[in-house]
Amino acid sequence: MSRALIWLRRDLRLDDLPALQLALRRGEAPIFVYVHAPQEEAPWSPGRASLAWLDRSLRALQADLRGRGSDLLIAQGPTLPTLLQLAQQAEVDSVYWQRRYEPAVIARDAIVKRELRAAGLQAESVKGxxxxxxxxxxxxxxxxxxxxxxxxxxxxxxxxxxxxxTAPEALPAPPDVLAAGSLAINALGLIPVPRWDGDFWERFEPGxxxxxxxxxxxxxxxxxxxxxxxxxxxxxxxxxxxxxxxxxxxxxxxxxxxxxxxxxxxxxxxxxxxxxxxxxxxxxxxxxxxxFPHTTDENLNPQFVAFPWQDDPRALVAWQQGRTGVPIVDAGMRELWHTGWMHNRVRMLVASFLTKHLRHHWLHGARWFWDTLVDADLANNTQGWQWTAGTGADAAPYFRIFNPATQAERFDPNGSYVRQWLPELACLPDKALYAPWEHADLLRRLAPDYPQRPIVDLREGRESALAAYQGLPKRD
Ligand SMILES: Cc1cc2nc3c(=O)[nH]c(=O)nc-3n(C[C@H](O)[C@H](O)[C@H](O)COP(=O)(O)OP(=O)(O)OC[C@H]3O[C@@H](n4cnc5c(N)ncnc54)[C@H](O)[C@@H]3O)c2cc1C
Missing domain, CATH: 1.25.40.80 (Serine Threonine Protein Phosphatase 5, Tetratricopeptide repeat)
Known part of the structure; x- marks a missing residue:
């Protein structure tokens, strides 16, 4: 029976796996391999929270495959020579994989396909x-x-x-020569040191x-x-x-x-x-x-090339650490830090606050999300940031600026979310929870450890963002 390498990348499942279905249709025995080569995805190599998830996801897939009589072979890149070597060792005829659509990955995969074919292999990518x-x-x-x-x-x-x-219940074992050379998942060094990801797994079960x-x-x-x-x-x-x-x-x-x-x-x-x-x-x-692959790093809307973004490292750190003094923003950033995830509504609010009230380039926020989100995804993250910043496709116009205090009152009406992630505000009465700086005495008495004033006055931040936007040269 001929054999096919199934090169798994970010398709860590067996059901509804087009590359596997292709091998089965062609009567080829599938051999599953994961090649770790994050550097090949630069400048958007997976962030640390993603790598922590990946570790667990690979283990889950390996256990699933072992349960069906097969295995997940683990190798470390560079990808092309690694695949060529595996293909040669296992005497496979074909290499199949599911497509991905990030620019660096498309470029890498095109070379891989060309060279595998030049080596006489059937190299085919299928729908991602x-x-x-x-x-x-x-x-x-x-x-x-x-x-x-x-x-x-x-x-x-x-x-x-x-x-x-769906995938078959039983799958063939990989050839001994490959199984013997496979790395342990531990060898990839994906587990965070020190273990800052403990809380993630109370909420999520990768795999x-x-x-x-x-x-x-x-x-x-x-x-x-x-x-x-x-x-x-x-x-x-x-x-x-x-x-x-x-x-x-x-x-x-x-x-x-x-x-x-x-x-x-x-x-x-x-x-x-x-x-x-x-x-x-x-x-x-x-x-x-x-x-529009350039939009991972550049505005989709060229009007924003001349936008006067601000650069204030202290403000950026306060935003990252959830210490801006605006409760809904800080609650979101702390949820992100502790769980690797943030609610969509709050993602919009923290992104709007950073790009409008603080007038920081959306890339600062996108990069922080990239490192801290377990679901960091180049397509969704780029779109989410450009949409909120007003620089993207079908975007919220820049001049529509969320007021984080009124948004919090509307979407967190009894303050449970803010209290959960900002325990230092738990004693504040509801009326003081959304704009606590307007209740300075209460704030000082009941939450002395929380910033006593917001990092930017909401009205001033909004007005200066609007003025910056209005100053942009108009384009057709
Ligand atoms: C600034 C910003 C950054 C974001 N970064 C990411 C990111 O890196 N990765 C990511 O997966 N999502 C991102 N999103 C989109 C959205 O916030 C998350 O997909 C959603 O919160 C995930 O939670 P859920 O699975 O419970 O969503 P559900 O509401 O259950 O939605 C189901 C699925 O639909 C997709 N989805 C939902 N909302 C969106 C959206 N607005 N845009 C694109 N897809 C969506 C997701 O795959 C999601 O899992 C971002 C949004 C913003 C505003």
Whole structure:
């Protein structure tokens, strides 16, 4: 029987794995390999929280494969010579992998494909962890979309064709020669030292099983009511599937297939459609990243080239550490630090505060998120930051500036979220929780350890951001 290497990257699952299905269809015995080469993804090599997740995800996949009679072989890069060597040792005919759409990865993969083919191997990439390839959904003129609504209107018409496949219960063992040379996952050095990630794993279970459990929990719980609950950060009102999706522990097609297998009431169906629309934003982000690859580091909207961003390292550190004196912002940044995740509404608020009230370039925030989020994803992170900063596609206009105090009052109405992440404010009465500087006596008496004034006066920050925006040269 001929053999195929299945080169796994960020598709750490077995069900609905197109590369595996391709090998099976061609009657080839699959050999699963992960090649660790983060430097090849520079300047967006995975951050530290991502690496901590990766460690657990690889272990989960290896256990799954071993349970089916196979194994996950672990190697360390550079990728091309490593794959060539493995292919030669195992005498494989083919190498298959799922595509990724980050610019550095596309460039690397093109070389890998070319050289593997030059070495006489069948090297093929197949669709990645998306519902649609970024080039499949096109405008009437045949170009990429820059606005979400028409993109999604078009993409949605294709959803009915989406189906998920399953993996066989038994898979063949890899050849002894490869198994003997495989590294231990520990050798990759992914586990943080010191262990700052302890709290992460109270909330998340990396791996395909953890992803399915998170999906089940969502289906049984927050799916119904998603539209009304998804903006309330104190609730578990969203799926928390983002890191599982990022690492390909679950595919969007698997999620759709599960949601479709359930008969929902009309109201719940609207919630489910709202959730699927968020998966649509994920698709849109991949679409933008693929068609506008420079936007990982540059504004999509060229008008912002001349924007007078500020550079204040002290303010940036206060933002990173959750010490700005604006409770909802600080609560979000502390949630991120402790759990590796932050609620979407709060992501928008902290990003708006950094890019507008503090007028820092969105890249400062994107880089911090990149290192600290377990779901750090170049497509979603770039899109999320550029959208909030007003520099991106279909973005919130720059002049629409969230007021973090009124937003907190609206979305955290009894202060539970702020109190959870800022225990030093727990004793403040509700009325003083959103803009505590307006209650200076209470703040001094009840929360002496919290900043007594916000790092920027909200009104002044807003006005100076607007003035900077209005000063921009106008473009057609
Ligand atoms: C500044 C900023 C940075 C962000 N950085 C990231 C990031 O690095 N990685 C990431 O996965 N998401 C990012 N997001 C999007 C969003 O905040 C998260 O996907 C979401 O909070 C994850 O929680 P969930 O899985 O419970 O979401 P749910 O509400 O359950 O949504 C389901 C899935 O849809 C996708 N999704 C939801 N909202 C968005 C969105 N606005 N844009 C794109 N996809 C979305 C995610 O894959 C998510 O898992 C960012 C948003 C902002 C404003």
């Amino acid at each position: 962890a998306v519902l649609f390839e970024p080039w499949e959904v096109q405008t009437g003129q045949g170009g990429p979309y820059k606005v979400f609504t028409p993109f999604w209107r078009n993409a949605q018409t294709r959803l009915k064709d989406v189906v998920a496949t 395909a099983q953890g992803a399915l459990r998170a999906l089940d929990a969502f289906v049984d719980g927050a799916a119904e009511g998603y539209l009304s609950q998804r903006d309330l950060p104190e609730r578990a009102g969203t799926s928390r599937l983002s890191a599982h999706l990022h690492f390909g522990e679950i595919s969007p097609a698997q999620i759709l297939t599960t949601l479709r297998s359930i008969t929902w009431s009309a109201a719940a169906q609207a919630d489910v459609d709202g959730f699927v629309r968020e998966l649509g934003w994920r698709e849109f982000s991949q679409h933008l990243l693929y068609h």
